Amino acid sequence: xxxxxxxxxxxxxxxxxxxxxxxxxxxxxxxxxxxxxxxxxxxxxxxxxxxxxxxxxxxxxxxxxxxxxxxxxxxxxxxxxxxxxxxxxxxxxxxxxxxxxxxxxxxxxxxxxxxxxxxxxxxxxxxxxxxxxxxxxxxxxxxxxxxxxxxxxxxxxxxxxxxxxxxxxxxxxxxxxxxxxxxxxxxxxxxxxxxxxxxxxxxxxxxxxxxxxxxxxxxxxxxxxxxxxxxxxxxxxxxxxxxxxxxxxxxxxxxxxxxxxxxxxxxxxxxxxxxxxxxxxxxxxxxxxxxxxxxxxxxxxxxxxxxxxxxxxxxxxxxxxxxxxxxxxxxxxxxxxxxxxxxxxxxxxxxxxxxxxxxxxxxxxxxxxxxxxxxxxxxxxxxxxxxxxxxxxxxxxxxxxxxxxxxxxxxxxxxxxxxxxxxxxxxxxxxxxxxxxxxxxxxxxxxxxxxxxxxxxxxxxxxxxxxxxxxxxxxxxxxxxxxxxxxxxxxxxxxxxx
Numbered sequence: 001x002x003x004x005x006x007x008x009x010x011x012x013x014x015x016x017x018x019x020x021x022x023x024x025x026x027x028x029x030x031x032x033x034x035x036x037x038x039x040x041x042x043x044x045x046x047x048x049x050x051x052x053x054x055x056x057x058x059x060x061x062x063x064x065x066x067x068x069x070x071x072x073x074x075x076x077x078x079x080x081x082x083x084x085x086x087x088x089x090x091x092x093x094x095x096x097x098x099x100x101x102x103x104x105x106x107x108x109x110x111x112x113x114x115x116x117x118x119x120x121x122x123x124x125x126x127x128x129x130x131x132x133x134x135x136x137x138x139x140x141x142x143x144x145x146x147x148x149x150x151x152x153x154x155x156x157x158x159x160x161x162x163x164x165x166x167x168x169x170x171x172x173x174x175x176x177x178x179x180x181x182x183x184x185x186x187x188x189x190x191x192x193x194x195x196x197x198x199x200x201x202x203x204x205x206x207x208x209x210x211x212x213x214x215x216x217x218x219x220x221x222x223x224x225x226x227x228x229x230x231x232x233x234x235x236x237x238x239x240x241x242x243x244x245x246x247x248x249x250x251x252x253x254x255x256x257x258x259x260x261x262x263x264x265x266x267x268x269x270x271x272x273x274x275x276x277x278x279x280x281x282x283x284x285x286x287x288x289x290x291x292x293x294x295x296x297x298x299x300x301x302x303x304x305x306x307x308x309x310x311x312x313x314x315x316x317x318x319x320x321x322x323x324x325x326x327x328x329x330x331x332x333x334x335x336x337x338x339x340x341x342x343x344x345x346x347x348x349x350x351x352x353x354x355x356x357x358x359x360x361x362x363x364x365x366x367x368x369x370x371x372x373x374x375x376x377x378x379x380x381x382x383x384x385x386x387x388x389x390x391x392x393x394x395x396x397x398x399x400x401x402x403x404x405x406x407x408x409x410x411x412x413x414x415x416x417x418x419x420x421x422x423x424x425x426x427x428x429x430x431x432x433x434x435x436x437x438x439x440x441x442x443x444x445x446x447x448x449x450x451x452x453x454x455x456x457x458x459x460x461x462x463x464x465x466x467x468x469x470x471x472x473x474x475x476x477x478x479x480x481x482x483x484x485x486x487x488x489x490x491x492x493x494x495x496x497x498x
Contacts, residue, residue: 005029011086013064013117014110015156015209016242022064022108024119026084034073041081043069044121047104065107066119078124085122087213089115089157091179095216095223095256098122115157115213129255136196136228136260136278138288142454144278146291147194148346148447149185150394150426151234153205153433154178154214161431165441167466177432178217181444184429186221188446188463196260196276197222200394200426201234201296201348204243205433211237211244215252223257230260230291232272234348234394235298235309246271246295269313270295275323280453286334288453289342290327292320292388296349305374309349312379320345320379324386340456340480343388344449345421350393352376353405354423363472364401364425364462368437371396380405383421389458389477390422392447397428398437400445400462402474407484420482427462445471456480 005028013022034040039058045067050059059067073080087094087101094101100123105116138144153159159177166172189197204214222229231253238246250271253261264273278289294316302308324343331341353359355370383391390402402424427445428435435442443465450459458477461470475483 009086013108015114017111017114024086031077036072038073039070040073041068042071042079044081046102046106046119081121081123083122085120086117087120088117088210089213091158092118092213093216093220094120095220098124098126133260136276137281138278138453140281142452144451145194146449147192147197148200148392148426149197149429150200151202151397151428151433152181152218152430153202154218155205155432156208156210156213159432163436163441180431182217182221184444189221189225192448197227197229198346199231200346200392201232202236204237206236207240209242211249212252219256228258228260230293232293232347233295268315268319270297273316273319289451292345294347296347307371309373311373311375311377317379317382320386321382340453342451342458345383345388345391347393349395351380353380356405358406359403361401361403363474366401367398368396388421389482390424392424392426394426397434398442399425400427401425419484422476
């Protein structure tokens, strides 16, 4: 007989709500050691007893209402259950290929408010993540659209929305939060059909008992529509006793279909400092846009400011400056610097410049004070040097403006420096997080960014609950240059990649 080893699924089935605990144990065996006389699990069901067993099909009962079907090993691994996982909540989903979520929850006799536990089953070998992902490319018309989704605040289970309003602004009673969030994101995806989705932090609410179940829910609508996505972490994502650390969450994200997430260099502070290039239409390898993603860390104890947050670290600034300079040099070497190259950056916690009293807000609203690090590490200056056109953030849920700092005079002269980058909030899309300030409630929203690499332009607008069309559409960049005042003229320059 083959030698078996036991593996415990590292999830407490009662979600730490009771003095007793329950775990799922699975017996594992090496395929090479299995013979025809060995029984392997070919099916798992939960709930009512399955059909009667036969001489070659033996259903066996396990605790929690689990039934397993064991059969002689046929040699075909595709017909065998190879992994079992546990997800939580009646709204749980599993976006992983080949995984099947059982419709009936485990029978655990937990408290009514505890999200139900459900088994997810993998048959056969999971397809490994490909070493090379398909490149991001602009469309044939030179355009590329990004949907920024911020502050979804998903939880384990359905969660509670406490501050929703209807189309007329009337207050609605408390309702299930996460299904509303998933529905809202899905509607925006279907209207905008973006080329890339960027999550700008606080995908998860703080202190939730199972991070994986919540992460799966927020990315499932994107994966279902076969849209590439990337993400940065917020201050709440890994906050709490039972929350998965950023490294574990990034590992989950990286192995999902259509994910472009990366952990980033180990010597750089934070998890998730990386960049993506958007190329010209195939077969060209010319990069027309670079998108930077940075970990803005989390809250820290402080005697200066409450709340206070870690600033962008020097290692991150050095990494960004090196990456942007390397790419600029490569474009110059290949004589491609004559074409427009638009660069954007995304993080969760706003830089101190978002709260600058001289900030010129061009559209949208500041409805709450900017929560940012009290220490300014001057990453904004690096963004100017790196040629970033716009910076998108989240964190302050009811702020949704786009703004510019006044142009500064260059050192040693009177000529003003290049304007920008634009500082834009994404607004909150999650019904589990707050979307009110004081007594004022607002609708959930997302931000859209559209690059036109032929004209070197960048536009942005918002998609808001109940609104039929685009909200606060604004031209940020024209002919590769940040527009410093409304109504600036297009100089007519074009870049066409053959």
